[in-house]
Amino acid sequence: MPKKILLISFNWANHFSLALGYLKAYALKSRYVRDNIDIEIVDFDAEYLDIQQVIYYIIQSRPQIIGFSCYCWNINKVLDVSRIVKTILPEIKIVLGGPEVGPVSVKYLKENHYIDIIVKGEGEVTFFEIIESFLGMGRLEGIKGISYRKNGNIFDNEDREPIADLSEIPSPYLEGILKPRDKVTYIETYRGCIFRCYYCFEGKNLSSLRFFPDERVKKEIEYVLNYPGIKSFHFVDTIFNLKKDRLRWLCEVISSANRYNTELRTVEIIAEFVDEETVDLFKKANIKSVETGPQTVNEDTLRNVNRFYKEEKFKNGVRLLEDNGIEVTCDLIIGLPGDSFFKFYKSIRKIMDLKPTNLVFSILHVLPGTVLYERSDEFKLRFDDKAPHLVLGTPDFPYEDIDKAVVMAYSIDKEYNI
Amino acid sequence: MLRYKRIYIGSRCDNNCKYCNYKVSNITWLDTQSVIESINERDSLGDSVYDGILLYGGEPILRNDILQLVKEARVAGYKRVKILTNGRLLSYQEMVEQIVNAGCLLFEVKIFGSNPDIHDKITQVSNSFIETVKGLRNLCENQRKKFVCARIQVNRDNFMDLENIVALVIDMMVDRIIISLNDYELSLRVLLPHIKNSINISILNRIWILTEGLRFCNMGGFEKHISELYSGEHFNNEEFVYAPGCNDCVLKHYCPGISSKYISIYGYDDFKAVNESNILDDLKVLNA
Numbered sequence: 159m160p161k162k163i164l165l166i167s168f169n170w171a172n173h174f175s176l177a178l179g180y181l182k183a184y185a186l187k188s189r190y191v192r193d194n195i196d197i198e199i200v201d202f203d204a205e206y207l208d209i210q211q212v213i214y215y216i217i218q219s220r221p222q223i224i225g226f227s228c229y230c231w232n233i234n235k236v237l238d239v240s241r242i243v244k245t246i247l248p249e250i251k252i253v254l255g256g257p258e259v260g261p262v263s264v265k266y267l268k269e270n271h272y273i274d275i276i277v278k279g280e281g282e283v284t285f286f287e288i289i290e291s292f293l294g295m296g297r298l299e300g301i302k303g304i305s306y307r308k309n310g311n312i313f314d315n316e317d318r319e320p321i322a323d324l325s326e327i328p329s330p331y332l333e334g335i336l337k338p339r340d341k342v343t344y345i346e347t348y349r350g351c352i353f354r355c356y357y358c359f360e361g362k363n364l365s366s367l368r369f370f371p372d373e374r375v376k377k378e379i380e381y382v383l384n385y386p387g388i389k390s391f392h393f394v395d396t397i398f399n400l401k402k403d404r405l406r407w408l409c410e411v412i413s414s415a416n417r418y419n420t421e422l423r424t425v426e427i428i429a430e431f432v433d434e435e436t437v438d439l440f441k442k443a444n445i446k447s448v449e450t451g452p453q454t455v456n457e458d459t460l461r462n463v464n465r466f467y468k469e470e471k472f473k474n475g476v477r478l479l480e481d482n483g484i485e486v487t488c489d490l491i492i493g494l495p496g497d498s499f500f501k502f503y504k505s506i507r508k509i510m511d512l513k514p515t516n517l518v519f520s521i522l523h524v525l526p527g528t529v530l531y532e533r534s535d536e537f538k539l540r541f542d543d544k545a546p547h548l549v550l551g552t553p554d555f556p557y558e559d560i561d562k563a564v565v566m567a568y569s570i571d572k573e574y575n576i
Numbered sequence: 577m578l579r580y581k582r583i584y585i586g587s588r589c590d591n592n593c594k595y596c597n598y599k600v601s602n603i604t605w606l607d608t609q610s611v612i613e614s615i616n617e618r619d620s621l622g623d624s625v626y627d628g629i630l631l632y633g634g635e636p637i638l639r640n641d642i643l644q645l646v647k648e649a650r651v652a653g654y655k656r657v658k659i660l661t662n663g664r665l666l667s668y669q670e671m672v673e674q675i676v677n678a679g680c681l682l683f684e685v686k687i688f689g690s691n692p693d694i695h696d697k698i699t700q701v702s703n704s705f706i707e708t709v710k711g712l713r714n715l716c717e718n719q720r721k722k723f724v725c726a727r728i729q730v731n732r733d734n735f736m737d738l739e740n741i742v743a744l745v746i747d748m749m750v751d752r753i754i755i756s757l758n759d760y761e762l763s764l765r766v767l768l769p770h771i772k773n774s775i776n777i778s779i780l781n782r783i784w785i786l787t788e789g790l791r792f793c794n795m796g797g798f799e800k801h802i803s804e805l806y807s808g809e810h811f812n813n814e815e816f817v818y819a820p821g822c823n824d825c826v827l828k829h830y831c832p833g834i835s836s837k838y839i840s841i842y843g844y845d846d847f848k849a850v851n852e853s854n855i856l857d858d859l860k861v862l863n864a
Contacts, residue, residue, distance in 0.1 A: 456861075498858055499800055499858070500800075500855065500858030500859065500861060500862045501858065501861055503806065503862065504861055504862050507806075507862075510578065510627060511625075513624070513627075559800075561779075562779060562800055565779055565782050565783070565784050566784045566800075568782070568784070569751055569752045569783070569784035570577065570578070570784075572723050572751040572752075573577075573578055573656070573682065573723045573751065573752070574578060574627070574656075576655070576656055576681045576682060576721060576722065576723055
């Protein structure tokens with residue numbers, strides 16, 4: 159009887175985990191794994207599902223290993239479930255991975271005795287090797303990119319380099335592991351980011367760009383676009399309009415495969431890179447909405463967080479998109495170091511003057527693995543070290559002002575995004 | 577805050593409020609065509625400075641052509657059409673539906689008291705409180721995405737009830753509260769504790785709150801709630817002057833002055849120059 163692995167994610171708004179799809183797709187490359195392990199991906203609703211339901215499902219499934227995909231928004235549920243499951247079934251191995259735990263793996267192991275292994279960084283190869291060790295084909299000591307508990311002690315193995323050639327990872331869509339669903343299907347064409355924003359872990363930890371093979375991306379796009387019931391989908395790429403030549407190719411692929419007028423929504427772009435040709439390409443690809451920064455418009459703050467922003471080009475990009483019927487959502491962050499209550503409001507006013515379709519506010523999360531997290535003392539950043547790691551104050555933006563800014567932003571959000 | 581192009585629609589109103597800024601002897605409507613022309617008028621700054629349009633008066637919803645005006649504003653390209661209203665006609669659910677369906681999704685509802693005794697005394701219309709509250713509730717409970725602001729006009733007849741009014745509208749889950757001072761014969765010394773309590777109650781309940789007609793020197797520690805700071809506009813039909821001490825105030829540049837009527841009653845004692853302000857640098861940034 160094959161052994162059982164449950165890969166679990168708690169997601170918002172009916173999304174499903176692409177990351178877990180990659181883990182399974184990579185692991186199933188091995189015939190031995192295919193023959194001996196049953197890997198099941200389970201996506202639970204982070205908002206409405208009671209953890210008792212999750213625990214019931216796990217107990218019924220009787221897995222030998224549970225892998226959780228961890229983000230700042232779901233880690234508390236993951237820890238609750240793990241703790242209870244481990245108490246009921248101590249023999250189950252609890253493996254955590256994802257950006258919330260990877261950069262601070264030892265800390266999580268120390269604070270949570272029921273966690274067995276934490277994967278640091280990209281998980282595909284590492285998780286496969288964990289499965290191999292579970293099948294007696296290796297030892298945890300030899301696996302790069304993990305921290306783990308053994309005989310009551312915590313060990314932190316050396317980090318693993320990101321996978322150089324992404325073609326090694328099979329497509330979870332084309333392998334039939336993930337089924338596209340309307341509005342929540344993401345395609346990833348590359349990993350990494352050209353920018354190094356200090357509040358984000360993408361650029362810092364995955365600095366060099368690595369692309370999935372063109373042919374595979376093309377097949378994924380064709381597969382998703384022709385999948386029944388898909389009216390809109392997304393790309394998870396950090397910057398969709400990264401390079402003009404690639405954008406031309408990508409939009410041509412989407413356009414050619416798009417037989418049912420499927421829409422592409424909420425792709426992340428850099429507004430400064432948008433010109434007339436970009437807009438034409440977006441329209442060709444039936445892109446209906448894009449999301450962009452600038453997070454703040456204040457020069458000192460931009461410098462503090464190493465954020466790229468060119469006011470005139472940004473303005474021009476937003477105008478070009480809006481004038482051509484492509485909805486633009488602009489993002490602003492509350493609590494960045496260097497901002498104050500009124501500087502934050504100045505950002506709001508400046509961006510409202512550009513008249514984007516939507517304005518989205520978020521409070522700064524000082525995430526593990528980011529420069530802000532590691533250099534928080536230097537920035538005199540106070541934040542909650544427990545997820546979701548909300549900022550609690552900076553020298554220019556004390557807690558009381560951040561709190562008021564949040565209340566103000568919520569009200570402006572309701573008024574502007576009507 | 578958002579900037580609205582203000583369209584005056586005439587002075588007719590079904591309330592008869594004491595302290596009303598717009599009450600005039602000859603009660604009239606502007607004709608439909610004039611209002612439409614105002615909506616479509618391009619001003620010298622260009623309409624791009626505005627985030628929306630505000631229909632005010634008088635009571636806009638009394639107009640037979642209100643749905644047409646809302647639609648005209650939408651056709652003119654205004655995504656956000658806001659109506660400043662006493663809310664009484666919104667006590668009819670069908671009216672809420674019609675206005676929302678016409679494209680008006682933002683409302684600023686004037687309320688004067690937390691009970692009929694105070695509210696109706698100020699509006700001078702019996703039963704107006706019940707209708708206004710029902711109108712507010714109808715708006716807030718309507719399932720469509722919309723924005724509802726409660727505008728509390730504060731004066732000597734209701735200032736002691738201010739915290740109760742704030743609590744009442746918080747209970748309805750409005751999206752913003754504005755406390756507007758429109759009675760310059762009311763002593764600031766007695767008013768300000770109620771203002772500050774109200775701000776604290778509102779923020780505690782996670783609802784953004786602004787004041788109108790109050791100055792920096794009155795609002796120490798609560799400056800972030802001064803509406804004029806964001807809008808740069810002063811709508812009261814009052815004559816403003818500066819106190820002798822205002823010349824020493826570091827924030828004078830950002831202050832329109834003090835009501836001359838108030839000075840004639842209470843003198844300058846309630847206005848002290850701000851010698852040092854930690855928000856001065858921020859204000860410079862805001863107005864740069």
